[in-house]
Amino acid sequence: MLYVLLHIGQTIYRYLKMIVPEALATLGDNQLFGAGFGLFTLGVAASVLRKGSAVALQLLRRRLMTTLEIPVSDHSYHWVLEWIAHRPDMSCHFSVKTAFQKLHSGKISTGFAFVPSPGSHYMWLGKLSFSANQHIPYETVTLTTIGRKKEVFEDLLLQARTxxxxxxxxxxxxxxxxxxxxxxxxxxxxSRPFQSVMLAAGQSEKLWNDVTQFLHSQQWYIDRGIxxxxxxxxxxPPGCGKTSFITALAGELECSICILNIGDWTLSDDRLLHFMVSAPPQSIILLEDVDAAFLDRSSEVQDPRRQGMNMVSLSGILNALDGVVSSEGRIVFMTTNYIDRLDKALLRPGRVDVKELVTYADAEQMCRAFRHFYPTENTExxxxxxxxxxxxxxxxSMAQIQAFFMLHRTDPKYASENVNEISKY
Structure with a gap:
């Protein structure tokens, strides 16, 4: 009801603002107002009415309504938009997002996701009504409701998050x-199944135990000032499962993956530190091919297209990993094909606490891989x-074995007897 009154008040205000000048112009030709006194009086009254209605509307909003603004940089932004789009009581004003998915038959299926379009939307949460406004280009969502209790917004955000x-x-x-x-x-x-990545015997379990122990030992670190x-x-070597393991680990831990390419010529020390500190919660920060950040940096001949661009320095990486402002509760995975190219300062404990060699497949890994791709076959x-x-x-590498199995996935006997074809991959 209050939304209706506010809407009526805004309509009257705009109507008066439009017709009062025309009415004053008409009265100006009347002889009774020729002296100007009546025209002056109506002008003052119209001005007071316009300003008074605007002030009254603003006071009404401040006293009786509460507004929450969610910027795009906040994690709740996408949660709220997705939650609003799937509410049955939301006004029918959407934007479409088309997605394609490949089916098991090989055909492409088209799906349509609806998200709230820019503008105002109205909905109910319990006995309270809400107005949701999405603003472009500033990319914010504004929620407005009747009352002065902030707890209703906490309830709404929790529902959107869930x-x-x-x-x-x-x-x-x-x-x-x-x-x-x-x-x-x-x-x-x-999410990739954790058991689908076949490192050396016991290697996956060792890393899994170390990560889970870290995640459950925050108080232990605090008590010891660490x-x-x-x-x-x-x-x-490449293709042995480094990135695949990190992807599977993130899925098993229900974490997101934040990928940072520190070899990017547009990345500076300050930006690197900012991204390391501001990574989303419950995420793994992945620095792939970390050795690439230090290649060909000493060359005197530089690409003119890169002139003026900042580059990440070794000290910048070290400060981002364990500097004064480094974030807490953070898991960082780095990968490299050439560990000998890395500075010893980068490899010291506190920056790299666990080093694991993920190398070519041994006989035990080959057997596991075969049984994984051909589960109905016997051990022989x-x-x-x-x-x-x-x-x-x-x-x-495991990548070569996987490519070979995928080519002969219906003929395990051929795969077991013609291993020489793996060299083609």
């Missing part, structure tokens, strides 16, 4: 830096495959 997290269950969110903030990159990805953060370095075929492949080469 709804969004339920929809993201078994999905992994990827974030990348855009401008001065983290933005979700692409659609949520289906910064609550943990750094991991996975090194080894897996052992034959492992034995033949070990005789053929000592350096085969």
């Amino acid at each position: 709804f969004a997290l339920q929809r993201q269950k078994n999905m992994t969110l990827i974030f990348k830096p855009m401008g001065a903030e983290w933005r979700q990159f692409g659609e949520p990805q289906r 910064p609550h953060r943990r750094g991991y370095l996975l090194h080894g 075929h897996a052992e034959v495959f492992s034995s033949n492949l070990s005789k053929f080469t000592e350096k085969v």
